[in-house]
Amino acid sequence: MRLLLVEDDDRIARDLAEALTAAGYLVDRESDGEEAWFRGDTEDYAAVVLDLGLPTMDGLTILKRWRANGRTFPVLVLTARGAWTERVEGIDAGADDYLAKPFEMEELLAWLRAIVRRSAGQAAPAISIGSVTLDPRQMRISVNGVPKNFSPQEYRLLSYLMLHADRVVSQMELTEHLYAQDFERDSNAVEVLVGRVRRKLGVDLIETRRGFGYIVDKPEDSG
């Protein structure tokens, strides 16, 4: 489970990152506004923890831009105690929840669990690439309209590749996304997984880029 943590206060950020990592999340940390925006706009996170007071780009602006660009990951906003205007604006900007600082770590973890769970199969529209359709609400993948049975891990893999269609995804990246951080590095689990997914698909969707990773080719014109 990969999170984006956007917080400029170094002490808080470090504490948070540590706790979240300990809780089993994979944490990307960002302190600068613009860079945070870019990451959120280009990567796919399970959730974002967003502090509103940031250099170079305000947290609210970031959030609005993400939403405007169709980024749907759940966002947990951190506000200063009593800064209720921020909260209100946050809601309207598309925040899923907020937490007032200072807060208890347990509380944040609880919110995160709830948030991630709630949005687990949410309104994200189905993705179609070629003859393959992925419906995140039903967690179902169909080929030419025929639903196929994928295991959780297979589903995650294919979903990740399809979400990042048109760019090469390295085995490392897949490993990070699919497994806990202490996973054996010299395992060929990803290769095996890709194989299984390919067989179940019955269609050439996942292409191997030897030495780089895998890619799902999105036909240029489709839309």
Place this chain on the structure above:
Amino acid sequence: MRLLLVEDDDRIARDLAEALTAAGYLVDRESDGEEAWFRGDTEDYAAVVLDLGLPTMDGLTILKRWRANGRTFPVLVLTARGAWTERVEGIDAGADDYLAKPFEMEELLAWLRAIVRRSAGQAAPAISIGSVTLDPRQMRISVNGVPKNFSPQEYRLLSYLMLHADRVVSQMELTEHLYAQDFERDSNAVEVLVGRVRRKLGVDLIETRRGFGYIVDKPEDSG
């Protein structure tokens, strides 16, 4: 848009009522617990703002009774700051959201907007999926027109699944919805419950998505 405001502190209630009225809502105000319950049980509101500390009948009890009677309006609960347990109980009782006192009026209005918006497409009086019909007002479930006897817990489970038909609902989500926060995580209560519901239904309505959760398949056209 008609609201029920349940608050015994006269000053707060007056302020709230005024602000809500100014915001264009039609406000019914109630300070006594039992009377509030009666109103909510007999009138149809777009939403309810509910303080938990009340004379003659506790706010939580009111909420539970409403839900038990199939009242589905969204409820915004007001809790004392930091009253974490109240929140948790609120979830179990069927609250849609909470706000910690003291809060700013703008904040409450934002919540209300969000809440009403969210429940906009969800006020259906009865749900029919396949041969199964759920009537929330009577808390009754029929299969092919034949009413079946479900226990409260069974009813809640099936009702939740049917309300969220067409998307996968994880065991975690069900657990959170059906049980208190401190519920044992490695319990198989949900599985047992699903089994019982299935047997009583006698129809294949609840599908298992191994590793993901359960889903009730909604036929294409129904709306």
Place this chain on the structure above:
DNA sequence: CGGGCGATGTCAGCGTTTTGTCATGTTCCG
């Protein structure tokens, strides 16, 4: 008060599916 009954969570056992590992092929490229 007390017995009976329904509701509900726990538990252990079972069969199935999932999934990482390993060994062995296969392909690609210099």
Place this chain on the structure above:
DNA sequence: CGGAACATGACAAAACGCTGACATCGCCCG
């Protein structure tokens, strides 16, 4: 050729979900 990167089939452990039996609790009714 040779080696590295990738594919694949077989296998076994673990995870997962289903079920029947049982314990517990609250409630109703005599």
